[in-house]
Amino acid sequence: MVVLKTPLSTYDKGMIIEFVPQRITGVFNFVNGLIFLALDDFLETHKGAGAWSEAIDSVGLEQQSFEPEYFYPDQVAADLFVAVAKKLEMPLSEMLEKFGRHLVPGLVKMGHHMGLVKKSWRTIDILEHLQEPILSSFSNIDEGILAPEIRVYRLKHSEVAIAYVSKRKLCHLLKGIVMGMGEYFSEPIMFKERVCMHKGNGPLCRLTVYLDDPNMVHYVDINREFKIVHSRIEELNFYNQFSGIPINHPGLVLQFGTNEVVIQAPREQLVAMKEEGKTYISVNHLPIGLKAMVKEVEVKGGYATLHDFHMTNGAVGQRCYKRVEPKKRFAITINIAGTDYKGEVHNISGGGVKISLHESVHLNETFLFMSVSLAFSLPLKWVQKGDTMELGPQKLSLEGNILDITEDEKERTARIMFTTLTGHNLFLMDQYYQRYLEDAQPLIHEKMRKI
Ligand code: HEM
Secondary structure (H helix, E strand, O other): OOOOOOOEEEEEOOEEEEEOOOOOOOOOOEEEOHHHHHHHHHHHHHHOOOHHHHHHHHOOOOOOOOOOOOEEEHHHHHHHHHHHHHHOOOOHHHHHHHHHHHHHHHHHHHHHHOOOOOOOOOHHHHHHOHHHHHHHHHOEHHHOEOOOOEEEEEEEOOEEEEEEOOOOOOHHHHHHHHHHHHHHOOOOEEEEEEEOOOOOOOOOEEEEEEEOOHHHHOEOOHHHHHHHHHHOOOOEEEEEEEOOEEEEEEEEEEEEOOOEEEEEOOHHHHHHHHHHOEEEEEOOOOOOOEEEEEEEEEOOOOEEEEEEEEEOOOOOOOOOOOOEOOOOOOEEEEEEOOEEEEEEEEEEOOOEEEEEEOOOOOOOHHHOOOEEEEEEEEOOOEEEEOOEEEEOOEEEEEEEEEEEEEEOOOOEEEEEEEEEOOHHHHHHHHHHHHHHHHHHHHHHHHHHHHO
16 A cells, blocks of 8 residues: 655756645646656656656756655656656657557566455456555545545446546546556457547547447356346346247346356246346346356246356346336436535436436536435335335435436437345335336327327
């Protein structure tokens, strides 16, 4: 763990003055000294001994050495990046990418040494844990040193989405590190840049990083996905056919390992599984369905062992949550880092919620992938609880992540994916859906009759 030593030294037009630590909130003003040590190494690897001193002299800095336990003003880093790019005779963007690649072996080693990066992690895993615990370990809130915010959202085993909102605008460094990680672990890492702060001067970069490997695209990390299902005591939905008739029932996970999952399902479903030798599954927290082969079925015991899981692209696999679009939108409060924002529920499912934001709410795309807390009352007239009924709306408090914020001429909406959903919350959502169906079904039938 890096320990911040005080006082910090600060830099003012080439002079080193003592800096009395102060609380800095929301602004990145200081860079960890490690960056300078690595930049020194990078430049001298390419240009030989003495190049670093020359770069330092060229920006008029008196300070010649940097220490990993200290933090230095952003401007020092910005000036030195430009000076190093000049020395290497390449554009700043290219230098930062190359520097990123150069950093990787050292970062991985340091991450292992500090216990921040598990030995089994590869590029996508490291990215998933970049903010917490990796970068957050280099912050010191008491001293006002905040880690850069690189928000990462794991979409599936082989893919993450990244929002980089830093005022330092070092996205080329980020891309260099990402590609360098791929090389380091011999993985076919690729990225797609959706939005870049350097094109159009926007406030953020948004990219997806993925493993460009057809096998990996459909790979299911059984242990990871079924741990989530199991811990939430969540139901799965199975889809089979029997003599051409669709059979679709919910079931539960009884046991899971790295290769196999034992599930419990109604007799009819198990018989259909046995007959087909495979089954399609929808899992609440996954946006895509799964296909599994049936290893063994114990119809009498009420369970089956499934293996050989893959993500599907087929119609059954492209599962949808049971989504409710309330006739009358209801109020919801989003809390982000202690601030409340008001909105109304546009639609809601067991996976997430779409919210239309009040005009006065200043949420924009820079809030992407941020963790949020949500509070609302689900407008249920009654809820079935065992043999009893509970009357009235049900209060829910959930956690989630902002997936996107979009605006059209009519309104601004935020889509939020739920992260933690207890069995009870799922049950309430299901009850809400059932009531919705009861109301909506006659209308749907009427509509279908007319087609
Ligand atoms: C794929 C993995 C990684 C990526 C893409 C990445 C990317 C970045 C980027 C873009 C920055 C500059 C952010 C800014 O200032 O705006 C940064 C800073 C930093 N990173 Fe990483 N990084 C990765 C892994 C690691 C690891 C494994 C470690 C160490 C265990 C690490 C330690 C640091 C430190 C110490 C800083 C400077 C923080 C500061 O001074 O505020 N990074 N990283």
